[in-house]
Amino acid sequence: MTRTVFDCARVPGDNCSVQMVGQRDDVLRAAHDHLVSTHGMQAGDDLQQRVVRAVDEPPQRYGTWAH
Numbered sequence: 001m002t003r004t005v006f007d008c009a010r011v012p013g014d015n016c017s018v019q020m021v022g023q024r025d026d027v028l029r030a031a032h033d034h035l036v037s038t039h040g041m042q043a044g045d046d047l048q049q050r051v052v053r054a055v056d057e058p059p060q061r062y063g064t065w066a067h
């Protein structure tokens, strides 16, 4: 089982301390919903793809996060 981490503190913009750890599919879904409900981002495939790229990045600031 692969452990996937989403660290919202690494998303440029809002200061947020939320971290999600778990199975990849669960983390991807939870991170998407978190960004929509907490940060007001637009739900959909575009956001989901950004989350996918983000969790696949090395543990540093999310460089591919587009504003």
Ligand SMILES: [Zn+2]
Pocket (backbone or CB within 6 Å): 008, 009, 016, 017, 018, 034, 035, 038, 039
């Ligand atoms: Zn957050």
